[in-house]
Amino acid sequence: MPAWDITPSGVDSVASLVGLAMDDMAKDVKAYGEDMKSAAASAGTIGAGYCGASAPPGAVGIALAVFMDGKMGDVLSLGARSANAVNGAIDATNHYIDGDLRKAATAQRNAGKAPDVEKLLADARKKSDPGEK
Structure with missing residues (x-):
């Protein structure tokens, strides 16, 4: 076993700094998600003529949603x-x-060790859809 030389106060200091950076990252990720959602909503719809109902999203909105879904695992894993x-x-x-x-x-x-990304995704989706259990 290798020799250990740990300064607990140094570990605590670095852990605190990393915690602050993680808080900032979480805020940035949340803002990124909100911005992408806004961009998808602003990208237009398939067509007009939907009385009282929302028109389906257009190609750009769908592409943004697919992109976000594909990147969600990477973000949660980080x-x-x-x-x-x-x-x-x-x-x-x-x-x-x-x-x-x-x-x-x-x-x-x-x-x-790498986290279980599939579990992270399932948990995140449950949180975003209150009707799902």
Whole structure:
């Protein structure tokens, strides 16, 4: 096992900075989604003549929706990986402080694992559709 030389206060400081950056990123992602939704709505519709009903979205609106759906997994994965890395660093540091280097190594190794993107997508879709359970 490699030697460990961790400064817990340094880990805490970096974790705090990463947390702030993640908060900013979440705000940017939310704004990006709202802007894309607005762009899709402003891109026009298929045609006129829909009395009392919304006209179906046009080709640009559909393309934007398909693009967003395709990128959603990447965006969710980025946030989940960042959270895993920060939480893993904190867990590893706590185990290091407790003197359990085996658990510290396990926490460090688990921090780098890729999140389950399909589960993230399913959870995000459930949150966006309150009628779905």
